[in-house]
Each structure stands twice: as C-alpha cells, then as structure tokens.
Amino acid sequence: MFSRIISPRNVKSAQGVLRHFSLSAQRDARVAVLGASGGIGQPLSLLLKENPRVTELALYDVVNTPGVAADLSHISTKAKVTAFSGEKELKHAVKDAEIVLIPAGVPRKPGMTRDDLFNTNAGIVRDLAKVCAKICPDAMLCIITNPVNSTVPIASEVYKQEGVYNHKKIFGVTTLDVVRSNTFIAEAKGLDVNQVYCPVVGGHSGVTIVPLISQCTPPVSFPAEEREKLTRRIQNAGTEVVEAKAGGGSATLSMAYAAARFANSLMEAMSGESGIVECAYVFSGDADTKYFSTPLLLGPNGVAKNLGLSQINEYEHDLVKEAIPELESNVQKGEDFIHKDD
Ligand SMILES: NC(=O)C1=CN([C@@H]2O[C@H](COP(=O)(O)OP(=O)(O)OC[C@H]3O[C@@H](n4cnc5c(N)ncnc54)[C@H](O)[C@@H]3O)[C@@H](O)[C@H]2O)C=CC1
Numbered sequence: 001m002f003s004r005i006i007s008p009r010n011v012k013s014a015q016g017v018l019r020h021f022s023l024s025a026q027r028d029a030r031v032a033v034l035g036a037s038g039g040i041g042q043p044l045s046l047l048l049k050e051n052p053r054v055t056e057l058a059l060y061d062v063v064n065t066p067g068v069a070a071d072l073s074h075i076s077t078k079a080k081v082t083a084f085s086g087e088k089e090l091k092h093a094v095k096d097a098e099i100v101l102i103p104a105g106v107p108r109k110p111g112m113t114r115d116d117l118f119n120t121n122a123g124i125v126r127d128l129a130k131v132c133a134k135i136c137p138d139a140m141l142c143i144i145t146n147p148v149n150s151t152v153p154i155a156s157e158v159y160k161q162e163g164v165y166n167h168k169k170i171f172g173v174t175t176l177d178v179v180r181s182n183t184f185i186a187e188a189k190g191l192d193v194n195q196v197y198c199p200v201v202g203g204h205s206g207v208t209i210v211p212l213i214s215q216c217t218p219p220v221s222f223p224a225e226e227r228e229k230l231t232r233r234i235q236n237a238g239t240e241v242v243e244a245k246a247g248g249g250s251a252t253l254s255m256a257y258a259a260a261r262f263a264n265s266l267m268e269a270m271s272g273e274s275g276i277v278e279c280a281y282v283f284s285g286d287a288d289t290k291y292f293s294t295p296l297l298l299g300p301n302g303v304a305k306n307l308g309l310s311q312i313n314e315y316e317h318d319l320v321k322e323a324i325p326e327l328e329s330n331v332q333k334g335e336d337f338i339h340k341d342d
C-alpha cells in the first residue's frame with residue numbers, strides 16, 4: 001500500500017465541489033438519504049435536490065420526513081422527492097436506490113469521543129445495512145454515521161452475512177477531512193482554496209486522521225512546528241466544531257457539503273467520467289490497515305483502483321504508525337459487534 005502511486009492528474013474531482021454542475025456526462029441517479037431529517041440529513045438533501053444529476057431523492061428517517069420532503073419538493077429542480085418514515089417504510093425508501101447516504105444516528109457532545117457513539121450508532125447502522133443488503137445490494141453505500149472507523153466494518157460484515165458483499169461499493173465518508181485540510185492550508189498560505197487539494201488518509205477520528213501535506217497540490221511546506229500544529233488542528237477539527245456548538249451537536253453544514261461532493265463524484269464516475277478521485281475509508285485488504293482511507297479512483301462500479309499512499313515522508317509515516325493500533329481496535333470492535341452471537 002505504501003508504494004502505490006497517485007498521479008496529480010487524478011485529483012480532478014477533489015478540487016472544488018460545486019464544480020459539480022458541469023454535466024459533461026449526464027446520467028440520472030436515484031439517491032436515498034437515511035437519517036434525512038437530521039442536522040446533516042436536511043442540508044445534504046437540499047444540496048442533492050439542487051444537483052441536476054439526481055432524478056429521484058428518497059428521504060428516510062424515524063421522524064419528520066413528510067415535512068422535510070414537502071418543503072424540498074417545492075424547489076424548482078428536477079429531483080422527485082419522496083418521504084418514508086419508520087422501519088416498515090425503509091425497504092420502500094431504498095428500493096431502486098443507486099446511492100445510499102447514511103447520516104442516521106446520534107452526534108457527539110463536548111467531552112465525548114466518536115467511539116462513545118458506538119453503543120447507539122452501531123445498531124442503527126447494522127439495521128439499516130441489513131435492509132440495504134436485501135433490497136439494494138448493488139447501490140453505493142456511503143456511511144457518514146460515527147464512529148466511521150467501526151460502522152464501515154459493521155456494514156461490511158452485514159453484507160457478508162447476506163452474501164452480497166462487494167467492498168468496492170461500501171465507503172466511509174471522510175471527505176470532510178479533505179475539505180478541512182484544503183481550507184486550513186489555503187488560509188495559512190493565502191492560496192485560492194479551489195486550487196488546493198490535500199489528501200487525507202487513515203480513518204476518521206483523532207490520530208487516525210492523517211493529512212498528507214507533502215502531497216498537497218500546489219506543493220506547500222511548513223516549518224516543523226507549524227506543520228505539527230496544522231496536522232493536529234485537522235485531526236481535531238471535528239472537536240473544534242463540537243465545542244463551538246456547546247452541546248448543540250457536531251458538524252452538520254460542512255458535512256452536508258462534503259457528502260454532497262462525495263455523492264456527486266460517485267455520480268460522475270457512474271456516468272463514465274474518467275479521473276474522478278476521492279479519499280474514502282474502505283476495505284483495503286492490507287494486513288495492518290484492513291480498512292483505510294486513501295485516494296480512490298472511482299468508476300461506474302465504485303472503487304476502480306485504490307491509489308494507496310504513494311510517497312509519504314518520515315513525519316507522515318510516523319503519523320500512519322500512530323494511527324494503526326487505534327484503527328485495528330476500532331475495526332475489531334465493529335466486527336465483534338456483528339459476530340457476538342455467532
Ligand atoms: N463522517 C463524518 O465526517 C461525520 C459524521 N458525523 C456523524 O453523522 C451522524 C449524524 O449527525 P447529525 O445529523 O448531526 O445528527 P442528528 O441527531 O441531527 O440527526 C440524526 C438523524 O438520524 C435519525 N435517526 C436516528 N435513528 C435512526 C434510524 N434508526 N433510522 C433512520 N434515521 C435515524 C434521527 O431521527 C435524526 O433525524 C452522527 O453519528 C455524527 O457523529 C457528523 C459529522 C461528520
């Protein structure tokens with residue numbers, strides 16, 4: 001994994017999200033959002049409703065979807081919005097979905113880690129994944145719900161149990177880490193943020209978030225102390241928002257933006273556009289980093305090629321080393337949750 005190459009030519013999609021309305025290779029897409037009434041779900045659904053590639057937008061939650069859907073349905077864009085509430089309607093929500101985005105579950109409050117959400121969110125993701133595996137096994141499954149490091153292995157084990165597992169189509173959405181890195185680097189260097197792309201690898205919590213500043217486009221460098229400060233800020237950016245919201249939840253608007261961008265990149269790749277690259281947390285197959293976020297070349301069937309880490313410097317190598325034990329334990333915890341009754 002450490003030696004695979006990512007070419008800067010492949011970072012096309014990573015630069016600026018709302019480029020996404022260039023419709024060179026238009027293909028209609030049916031998208032479902034599970035957890036659509038929440039802090040992320042609502043603005044994410046708004047951004048999807050605005051995306052001309054989306055023809056059908058199914059909103060599912062345990063509460064409030066009729067109101068959210070009625071509201072969105074008055075917007076004069078193409079997507080047909082439908083509402084589904086409660087467990088019994090879930091199968092109807094995901095029927096025919098090609099992309100399923102999951103922001104269902106509880107967010108952090110100050111003082112909590114993402115892993116503290118496991119007890120509530122693991123079961124939510126397991127149950128949603130079970131229905132998706134049965135009803136829309138070929139859809140791209142994009143998991144936003146924390147702890148992402150564990151919820152992606154949970155969904156993967158469910159798909160294995162149902163006999164429909166395809167690791168190329170199950171993603172932990174880590175786009176927000178890239179969005180933040182691009183923003184913070186652009187601010188620090190006085191660059192146009194639309195021209196900045198910094199891949200972020202590893203996982204999606206604390207030390208498992210590893211920005212690869214040495215691979216930034218355009219190239220940037222920082223004195224060691226500044227680089228360390230910037231890296232730790234990127235790793236703790238979620239907590240920065242949790243603390244600023246002071247009990248009101250975690251990042252919602254920036255997350256909606258990030259997920260809308262990731263979904264748009266998937267839609268572009270599904271349309272046959274080439275050179276679409278996004279970082280996401282996926283099954284990597286490596287022994288020490290079984291699930292790992294890396295730049296991925298996306299294609300019509302999900303991950304076309306895992307581009308790996310490419311050349312990383314010694315500082316980044318140490319960060320990856322620091323990430324691995326926590327990732328391993330997060331992955332194990334997720335897998336154990338599904339197999340506890342085996
Ligand atoms: N991957 C990432 O980068 C990020 C992940 N998150 C995570 O996203 C999740 C959602 O965050 P928010 O939207 O702020 O929370 P929220 O509490 O505002 O919304 C969650 C929504 O999920 C719904 N829900 C709960 N159980 C459900 C079920 N079984 N089926 C369907 N819907 C269900 C709730 O009714 C609610 O509408 C959290 O776990 C949070 O930690 C948040 C920010 C970034």
Ligand SMILES: O=C([O-])CC(=O)C(=O)O
Binds near residue numbers: 204238239241
């Ligand atoms: O920090 C949180 O709990 C939400 C999240 O994942 C993020 O903002 O990156």
